[in-house]
Structures are given as structure tokens and as C-alpha cells.
Amino acid sequence: MQYRFKYYSIREMIVKVITAFTTVLFFLIYVVSYQHIDKNPAVDYHIFQYILSLLGIVLGIFVFISWHQLTNKFFSLYTIFMLFLFLFNYGHSLMWAFGIHQDDEIGQSTLFTLGMPKSADIVKTQMIVLIGILAFHCGAIFCNKPKSKQKRTLSNTNVLFDDRSLNSIYDVCLMLSFFVIPITFYNSFYNLSVALRFGYSSLYYGDYANSGITPFVLISMMFFPCLVGLLLGSKYNKNVKFIVYFTFAVYVLLGIITGDRGEWIYKLLILVWMSHTFNKKLTFKSIIKYVLLGIGFLYLVSAVVSLRNTGITFDGFIESLSSDNNLLVSTVFEMGLSMRPTMVLVRDGWDIFPYGNTYIFSMLGMVSERLISILDIPYVTLSSWFSQTYLGISYGAGFSIIAEALLNFGPYVAPLFLFLLGYIITSAIYVDTVNFREKPLRVFFAITTASVCISIVRNTMQGTLKSWFYTTLIIYFLVLFYRSIKYNYRK
Incomplete structure (x- = not known):
């Protein structure tokens, strides 16, 4: 068997550097902007809301182009994942970017049983989703391993x-x-x-x-x-x-x-x-x-x-x-x-779940929730608690990868955890060979x-x-x- 010499090409290095620099820059802008809106919640942010909607289109283009530059693929398991990540967590904003609206869209209808969201709630949610997706993508980019300069020859x-x-x-x-x-x-x-x-x-x-x-x-x-x-x-x-x-x-x-x-x-x-x-x-x-x-x-x-x-x-x-x-x-x-659960946390406070870190319970209950019961730990599944207990509704409100990170770590640490999730999930679903x-x-x-x-x-x-x-x-x-x-x- 021939051993492969692994290396990063110049293009791969450029993609990683640009993605990392862009993520850090926009994270800093996000922190400053989020704090400013927190201090001025009564201001009308509709123009900023439209700008953020346009940035969602730009981010989507950046994600797919940078992934293609790194892997030479537009169509992959990762891009399928990212497509639905955008649609479920930023679908309304993507439509707003093209000037498309509906009567029952977010901002024009009640937020479950909590009344109408304010303009500040919407733009803060948009910012969290955008920086969360960008951080996830940055983690995905860095999970990519160096390519082989010399292809391996398999023995019989x-x-x-x-x-x-x-x-x-x-x-x-x-x-x-x-x-x-x-x-x-x-x-x-x-x-x-x-x-x-x-x-x-x-x-x-x-x-x-x-x-x-x-x-x-x-x-x-x-x-x-x-x-x-x-x-x-x-x-x-x-x-x-x-x-x-x-x-x-x-x-x-x-x-x-x-x-x-x-x-x-x-x-x-x-x-x-x-x-x-x-x-x-x-x-x-x-x-x-x-x-x-x-x-x-x-x-x-x-x-x-x-x-x-x-x-x-x-x-x-x-x-x-x-x-x-x-x-x-x-x-x-x-x-x-599916953006609404994130908006609920933005509006009412991100640390509302009374049972602790949901990721820990996820690992404990991966096979069965009986292990949690055996350990005598008070716990209610997040989806049930959020819909029936917190919102008091008879149907499922759902949740999302962005909302759960926000729930556990808050608006400033959640992007860092999403970076880690991007690395882990993409490492698991990335296929390096077409054979x-x-x-x-x-x-x-x-x-x-x-x-x-x-x-x-x-x-x-x-x-x-x-x-x-x-x-x-x-x-x-x-x-x-x-x-x-x-x-x-x-x-």
C-alpha cells in the first residue's frame, strides 16, 4: 500500500481563512448590535430587518460557494442539510428579501399565546439565526481534512x-x-x-x-x-x-x-x-x-x-x-x-428551561428516558415542556438547532457551541470519496x-x-x- 502525503492546497487555506475571519468579524458586529438593540427596544427596526433579510441571501450564497471551493461539490449531504437549516430557521426572512409577504407571517400574527412580537424581537432573532448558521458553517469548513497528494493503492x-x-x-x-x-x-x-x-x-x-x-x-x-x-x-x-x-x-x-x-x-x-x-x-x-x-x-x-x-x-x-x-x-x-421558538426565547429570556442543560439529558436519554428516571433526576422533555407547560398550547410548537443552543448557552455563547456542532455533524456526514x-x-x-x-x-x-x-x-x-x-x- 502506498501512503498518502496530506496537504492543504492554497485554495483550501484561503477558504478557511476567509470563513474564519468573516465569522469572527460578524460575531463582533453581532455582539455590539445585539447589545444596542437591547438598550433601545422601542425603536422601529423595519429597515434593519430588511437589511438582515438581504444578508440571509448573501450568507446562503457564501455558504454554498465556499463549500464548493473546498470540496468541488455543490450537491452533497452537507448542502442538503444547510438548505433545510436556512428554510426552517430563516424562511420568512428569505421571502422578505424578495419583497414577498403573507398576512400571517412572523410579525403580523401572534407569537403563539404571547401576543405580537416587537420589531426589536424580530431583528434580534434574525441576528442570532444568521450568526448561528455562519458559526455552524465555519465549524463545518474546519472539519474538512487535507486532501491527498497521492492516491492510495488498495491491496487485493x-x-x-x-x-x-x-x-x-x-x-x-x-x-x-x-x-x-x-x-x-x-x-x-x-x-x-x-x-x-x-x-x-x-x-x-x-x-x-x-x-x-x-x-x-x-x-x-x-x-x-x-x-x-x-x-x-x-x-x-x-x-x-x-x-x-x-x-x-x-x-x-x-x-x-x-x-x-x-x-x-x-x-x-x-x-x-x-x-x-x-x-x-x-x-x-x-x-x-x-x-x-x-x-x-x-x-x-x-x-x-x-x-x-x-x-x-x-x-x-x-x-x-x-x-x-x-x-x-x-x-x-x-x-x-420554525423561527418562532427562537423568537420566544429572545422575547422572554433564553434561560427559561427549569431542568438544566438539554444536551446532557439528550445523551442520558438517547436509548431511553428510563435512565433519567432511574437516576431520579427531575426532567420533562424539552418539546413537551415548551409546548404544553410554557406556552400552554395543545399542539407541538417544535424547536430548532438554533433555539436549543440559545436556550442552553445564551445569545453570546450559543454561536460558539454551534461552531462545535458544525464540526461534529459535518465530520459525521461528510463523504470524502465518490466510490x-x-x-x-x-x-x-x-x-x-x-x-x-x-x-x-x-x-x-x-x-x-x-x-x-x-x-x-x-x-x-x-x-x-x-x-x-x-x-x-x-x-
Whole structure:
């Protein structure tokens, strides 16, 4: 085997220096501006609000260009993650930058049960989100390792081991699929029947909330990782690919009819990226085709989602489908509502959670919250406490990666923690090779981790870590165990 001499190219060094300098500069500006607004809360900051909206567009361009300069890729697991980070945490501001508004947007409607937010609340929230995203991106940039000047030559033994890993991934995911896929569809049909009768919200709040079999819910978390493993392990075998895509399509269709908010969109983009990277590269013609199909799906999803709290009927669906609100704009505005929990913390104080640091509880409860109960630590999950106890509402207010960092560390330390999160998450989901046969387990780990971590942009760390444990980690170690037994593999 030839050893690789690793080095930073001049371009890589420039990208890292510029990103670091930009982050530090804007962090200092952020601190000064935040303190100034704190001292002058009654001033009308609408002009500053528009400037910050424009800066969101600039930041998005900077993030994607700098990542491309570092990795030569615009389309990657990281850019998919960042796309949803922007849409969920800064969606309204992105629309404002283009002069697009809605009657029920942030600032024009009540902030849950807390009344109307002030102009100062909005701009402080915008600043926290922007500096948080920039800090996260800076951490991601610095997780990137030096490139190899000389490519490694794999020995025949290592090639054999890689083939064994691929076969092991396929075998384990195939065996799991015989249980996971039927249970997933059982859950989907159950949710569909409840949503059709009582509305989408009844799945989470009311007599039918959490009434499913918990082991079934945990098993169904393995659904998407199993599909990923089948594609990778079969080396994109034509028959396997058809079965996987058909299975996923039926799953998506059931979710749409049920009124799902669209978590399947993350997974769909990941499947598209996988095909582009490991199977067949997208052409300009195919991109246009998928965009047009995506717009059509957008109309469909918007129509169904608008009915999810009232129950789905054919007449109601036709009426909703003909509404003028079923466009990209309304979707971005709905996604952008995830900025509201951050605004609540800005308005009422960031240290309102009475049980301590949520990240510590997330690690303790990653497998089960029973460990927290055994330790006799008083605790209520953040999502439940925030919605039912603090806001006093009957539905889920959600949360976000920005809001949770703010909740635990405040407006000045939160960006530093988001820098650390950017480094950790990107290290886990970054794939350095386009050849999945070279490091199949690493690729499988990155893809399944990314599919879970994307949810953190509008969720809590506890929910994300639990999903990661019951998807990526369990299957990853099952593959290692299966490979060691079948091939008597030893390092």
C-alpha cells in the first residue's frame, strides 16, 4: 500500500481563512448590535430587518460557494442539510428579501399565546439565526481534512474486505427489511386511518396520540437505513433499485395522503444525491424534469397539508388544490415558522428551561428516558415542556438547532457551541470519496446519519439522538457483527 502525503492546497487555506475571519468579524458586529438593540427596544427596526433579510441571501450564497471551493461539490449531504437549516430557521426572512409577504407571517400574527412580537424581537432573532448558521458553517469548513497528494493503492486483501462489507450491509438490511418494511407500512396505514377520521393533529394530540405500539415505532425508524443499505450493498442492482424506489414511493404517497409535513423530502433528496453520486450523474435535462415534478408534488402536498387538521375528504382536497396558496412561497413560509421558538426565547429570556442543560439529558436519554428516571433526576422533555407547560398550547410548537443552543448557552455563547456542532455533524456526514465500494461502511454511516441529523434543524437534540441510535448505530454494529461472524474478519 502506498501512503498518502496530506496537504492543504492554497485554495483550501484561503477558504478557511476567509470563513474564519468573516465569522469572527460578524460575531463582533453581532455582539455590539445585539447589545444596542437591547438598550433601545422601542425603536422601529423595519429597515434593519430588511437589511438582515438581504444578508440571509448573501450568507446562503457564501455558504454554498465556499463549500464548493473546498470540496468541488455543490450537491452533497452537507448542502442538503444547510438548505433545510436556512428554510426552517430563516424562511420568512428569505421571502422578505424578495419583497414577498403573507398576512400571517412572523410579525403580523401572534407569537403563539404571547401576543405580537416587537420589531426589536424580530431583528434580534434574525441576528442570532444568521450568526448561528455562519458559526455552524465555519465549524463545518474546519472539519474538512487535507486532501491527498497521492492516491492510495488498495491491496487485493483490502478490496476483498470492502466487498465483504458491501455484502454484509446488503444481507443485514435485507433480513431487517422483512420485519421493518411491513411494520412501517402497518404504522402508515394506521396513521392514515386516524388522520382521515379525526385530522392530522389527532396523531400527536388527543385520544389517539401515541397509541401505537412503541416497539413498532422504533423498528420503523430503520426503514430508510434499510433502503440505503439495499441500494449500496447491491451496488445499485437494477431489480433492487426498482423495488427500493417503488417501496419508498408508496411510503411517500401514504404520508402525503395522511397529511405529513414532508419529512420524506429530506430522504428523497438524499436518494437523489446517492443516485447522482454512486449510480448515474444527473444531467441538466433530468434536473429540469425533476424540478417540474417537484413543483407538481408541491401543489399536491400543500393541498393535503392544508386539510390535515380538519380531516381529508375528496371535495375538500379539490377545493384546496385550486387555492392560490399552494405555491413554493406558502411552503417556505410554513417551514419558516420554525423561527418562532427562537423568537420566544429572545422575547422572554433564553434561560427559561427549569431542568438544566438539554444536551446532557439528550445523551442520558438517547436509548431511553428510563435512565433519567432511574437516576431520579427531575426532567420533562424539552418539546413537551415548551409546548404544553410554557406556552400552554395543545399542539407541538417544535424547536430548532438554533433555539436549543440559545436556550442552553445564551445569545453570546450559543454561536460558539454551534461552531462545535458544525464540526461534529459535518465530520459525521461528510463523504470524502465518490466510490462507495472503497469505504462502504463509512458511506452508509454518513448517509443514514445525515438522514437523521437533518431533522435537528426543526427538532430537539434528544429526539435526533434517539432516532440516530435506533437507526444508524444499531444497524452499523449489526453489520460489523454479521461480517465478523460470516467472514471471520479481524483487523
